Amino acid sequence: MEINALRKEFRKFQNLHFYDDLNSTGIKLLPFNFKRLNSGKELIISMVGDYLIAPYGTVEDLVNKNTSKLSEDLYYDLLSNHIISDSDNIKSLELLANRYRAKKTNAFNFAQLHIFVITLRCDHTCQYCQVSRVSQNKEKFDFSHLNLYKGINLMLASPEDDITMEFQGGEALLAFDLIKDAIAYTKEEAKKINKRINYVICTNLAPINSEILEFCKLENVLVSCSLDGHEELHNENRKRPGRNSYSLVEKGLNLSFEIVGRENVSALMTTTTLSLEHPIKIIDEYRKFGFKSVFLRPISPYGFATKNKNSNYQTNEFIKFYSEGLDYILELNRNGEYFKETYTSILLKKILTAYSENYVDLMSPSGLINSVIVYDYDGKIFLSDESRMLAQMKDFTFQIGTVNDSWETLLANPVIEKIGDAGINDCLAGCSTCAYNVYCGADPVVHHATQGDMYGFRPDSSFCQRNMSVLDIIFNKIDEEPDTLEIFKSWVNNE
C-alpha cells in the first residue's frame, strides 16, 4: 500500500465509477453453495456462512455472469456477503481468512471435554442402552483407582487449560466414593499446573441424596440428568425395578434445585419410538420443571439401539417429531414465554453469527480429538462416547489405546489420520457441494457404524438426512416468518 498524502492531484474529487473494480472479464465467483427454498427463492451461502435469500434465477445469472439482470441492491448484497468479487485479485482474501478461522476455531483446540465412565453398573435397564450392567460387581465394572489416576494424569497432561471432566455411567452415582476420590486428586494436581477444571455428573437421579448434593454444591459440580418426558413415557423408556424412574427424577430434581440451584442442573432427553407421538407432552414436562430449553435428541443409531423395536425409527419420523416440537416451542415464544430448542440454537449460532459452536456432532473438522475424549471404566481410551458403544459390540476401531499409554502413542494411532481425512466435510462427496456445508459437521464414527465406511454415503445417511431436514425447516422459517427470526435471535443471544 502506498501512502500518497503528499500528491496534490490526489485531492481532486472523483466520481463513484472511478472506484469501480469491475473490468471487462466481469464478476468473479467466490466459493459459495446454494439451495432452493420452498418459496422458490434461492438460498446462497458463502464459505464463511453469510447467507443471502435471493430471487429465483439469481444463481444462474451469477454463473452466466449476467449481472445486468440483477438489481443494484442485490448486486451490492452479493458483494458484501462475500459471494462475488468485482476484482480479479480477491481483495477481501485476508479478511475472509480471518472469518474462516473464526468459524473453525475448534480445529486449533484439543479435547476440552474429558468423559470418565466411572462405572458400568446401573440400576436401570433402559430401552436404548446396551452398555450398562445391573451388577454388584464393583471390581469388574468400576474404574480401578490406579487407572483412574492414570486417566486424570493424561487429562491434565493434555494441552487445554480449561477442561470439563464429566462422570458418566452406567449410573455414575453408584460409584460416588470413586467420584469423590477423582475430584480430590484432580483438584490437587490441577492446582499445581494452573488448570481450571469444571465437573459434571451425569445421573438418572435415582441414587441422589442431600449428602451427594451438598458435595456437588461445595465442589461446584454440575448435575446433568435424564428426563425423557411425562411419567408414562419416561418409565417405559427408562425401566427399573418398581417402574418408578420418573418419580425418582421428580424427587431428585426438586432436591437438586433446592441444594445446588437451578442454574447448576440440566436435563437431557432421548427420543424413542414411543416419544414420537408426544413432542408437546415432552416439552411441557420440561416446562413443568422450570427448564428454559429442551434438546430434542434422536437416538444414536448404534447396535443395541437399532435392534430394539422402540429405538428403530426412520429419520423422517424423527423430523416430524422435531418439527411439531419446534412449532409448539415457537408458539410458546410468540406468547411471551422464553423457551428454546437446543439443537436448533446450536445451528442458529452458526447461521446468524460469525462464530461457531463446539457441539461434537456438528463439527468439521470433526470433534473427535479436538473436542472430546472418553476414558472407559476398564482404562480403555475412546474417541467418543459412541466409539465405546461400538466397542461393546466388539468393534474397537475408535479405541486409541489405554490409560497406560502416553499421548504420543495414543495420537500416533492410525485411526486418527483416517478421521482427519474423513472428518472434514469440505472434502466429502455430497458434503462439499451441499448448501449447508459450513453449518454442518462430519461424523466418521456414525458413518462407520451405520454404513461401514467413515467417509459415508450421503444419499442414505441418516446423519445427512436429519441435518438437511432440520436446516431446511430453519431456513424456510427464516424466509417465510419474520417474527420467527426475532425469536431465533433471542435464542442465540441467550436472553
Place this chain on the structure above:
Amino acid sequence: MNEEIKLSWKGKVEKSSSELFVGRVISKNFKNQETSIVVEGKDLKTNKIKQFYLDSSGREEEDCLSNIKGLNDIEVDDIISVRNSKVRSVYRTKSSNNFIFATIRCNSNCLMCSQPPLDIDDTLENYFIWDYAIDLLNDSPKHLTITGGEPTLLGERLVLLINKILNKFPDLLITILSNGRMLALDSMINTLSSIEVRRNVVFAIPLYSDVYKIHDHIVQAKDAFHQTCLGIHKISSLGFPVEIRVVLHKLSNPRLLPLSKFIHKNFPFVYHITFMGLEIIGYTKANKSQLIEEDSLMAEGNLQSSLKFLSSWKYNVSIYNTPLCHIPESLWSYAKQSISDWKNSFKPECEKCIVKKDCSGFFTWNIKYAEVKPILEEK
C-alpha cells in the same frame, strides 16, 4: 447561539528568537481593554526555558506576540504553542474535550471532511509540541482524543506519545480517530504493538458502506474499504477496543441496514457503533449536493431499522451530533450529548423546546443551515 471557541490566533511578531515555543499560561491580565498573557515554557529548538508574552495591544518587545484578537479564550494553566506569528491552543485545562492534533496530513480525502487535509509534513513539529506538553500537564485529563488528519501517519512517534502519557496517567482513556487504512499494514501493527496498555486506547474507525466502491468513493481513496476492514481485524486482534463510526448522509443512508449486518458478521467484537450527523463545514460545503439528504423519510426508516437490528444483537449503539427533533422519538434513547464544547449550539426557537436539556444541539457551524422543530409538550 454560542460562539465557536477559538483554538488558534495570529499576532504581530516584533522580534522573536524562538522558532517553536511551547508553554503553560501562568498569568492573564485585563487592563485598559487590553489582555496580556504570560506563558512559561521552552523553546524546543534551543531547549531554553523562558517566558513568552501574548498581548492584544501593540506592545513591542522580544519574545512577545502583539495585536492578537480573541485572547479571552485562553485561560491560566492552558498549554499553548507559538511558531512565528501563530499561536495554537495545545491543551485547555478547563475543557473535557482535549485532543492531540497529530497531523493535518491524511491519506484519504473524504467528501465530507470537516478539517480538510493539507499536503504538508507537520508530523515532527506536532510530535515535539506534545512530547513537551505531556511534561507540562499537572493533572490527568479524563479523556483525550487523538485526531488529525490521519494520526497513524505519525508512525512510531504516535506510540511514543501514547506510552509517555499513559505512563504518567495510567487511567487515562484515549480515543484515536483513525481511518484504519494503515492498520492493514503489518509494519504499522508491529509498531502499535509496542503500546503497553491497550484496553484504554480505543480506535474509532469510520466505515460508510458495506460495498467497497461506495466507501472508497466517500473517502476518495481506492481500496480504502478493504484496507479499513482488514485494519479493524488486525487492530482488534492486538487487544485494542474498536468503535465503528458511520456518518449519515445521502451516500451512506441507502445501505445503512446492510452495513449494520456487515458489521455484525465481520466485526462482531466492536465495543461501540456510532451514527453521526453530518457537519456542514470543510469539504462538505463543496459537496453539498452529493451529501445532503433529501429523502429524509427513507433516511429515518433506515436509521431506525439499523438501530433495531444492532441492538437486537446487543451492540452498544449511539447517535451523535443529531438534535432530537431530527430523529423519531423511538430513537431518542440512543442520542448522546456531545462532550465537545463547540458542538452544543442552539437556535433561539430551541429555548421553548421541552427536551432541550437532553439534546445535543447543533455543531456551531451547522446552525445557519439548521431547521428546528421545537418539541412543545409531552407527546
